[in-house]
Amino acid sequence: MALHQLIYASQPFGFDNAMLAGILLDARRCNTRDGITGALIVRGDIYIQLLEGPKKKVEACYTRIRQDDRHANPRTLMKRSIKTRLFPDWAMKDDPAQSWVWSIDDVRDGAVERATEDEALGFFTRLAAKDVAAFQRRSLPH
Numbered sequence: 001m002a003l004h005q006l007i008y009a010s011q012p013f014g015f016d017n018a019m020l021a022g023i024l025l026d027a028r029r030c031n032t033r034d035g036i037t038g039a040l041i042v043r044g045d046i047y048i049q050l051l052e053g054p055k056k057k058v059e060a061c062y063t064r065i066r067q068d069d070r071h072a073n074p075r076t077l078m079k080r081s082i083k084t085r086l087f088p089d090w091a092m093k094d095d096p097a098q099s100w101v102w103s104i105d106d107v108r109d110g111a112v113e114r115a116t117e118d119e120a121l122g123f124f125t126r127l128a129a130k131d132v133a134a135f136q137r138r139s140l141p142h
Helices: 019-032 055-067 104-108 115-138
Strands: 002-013 036-045 047-052 071-082 092-096
Touching: 002 055, 002 115, 019 036, 019 047, 019 055, 019 071, 036 115, 047 055, 047 071, 071 115, 104 115
Parallel strands: 036 092
Antiparallel strands: 002 047, 002 071, 036 047
């Protein structure tokens, strides 16, 4: 089956932990139903999300996100066909924005608008690698 991968960024509207919990609950429920996996990098000023799965399902999911008033100014950063998922075991992994994601000042100064596909994908490649490293550490004999 051909898979599709999409990365977008948006600005949280009214961000707090309860809103984030609601987004993650909705995402995990719908994504499990639709065969979508991915990750959401979160900070009070930005969401960066990677969605992967069947093309029509990923596109329908992104349409719902663009209509969701918890997301302001969604912007597509990358779309492509893929053979292998980055997050095969996550209906929706959430992660606080790390130091390797744009700073608040960078976002304010237009980093999202200037972002390259490689830069956006790099955030998630590092996040996926962090998961693999953590799994390997847990699997080592003690």
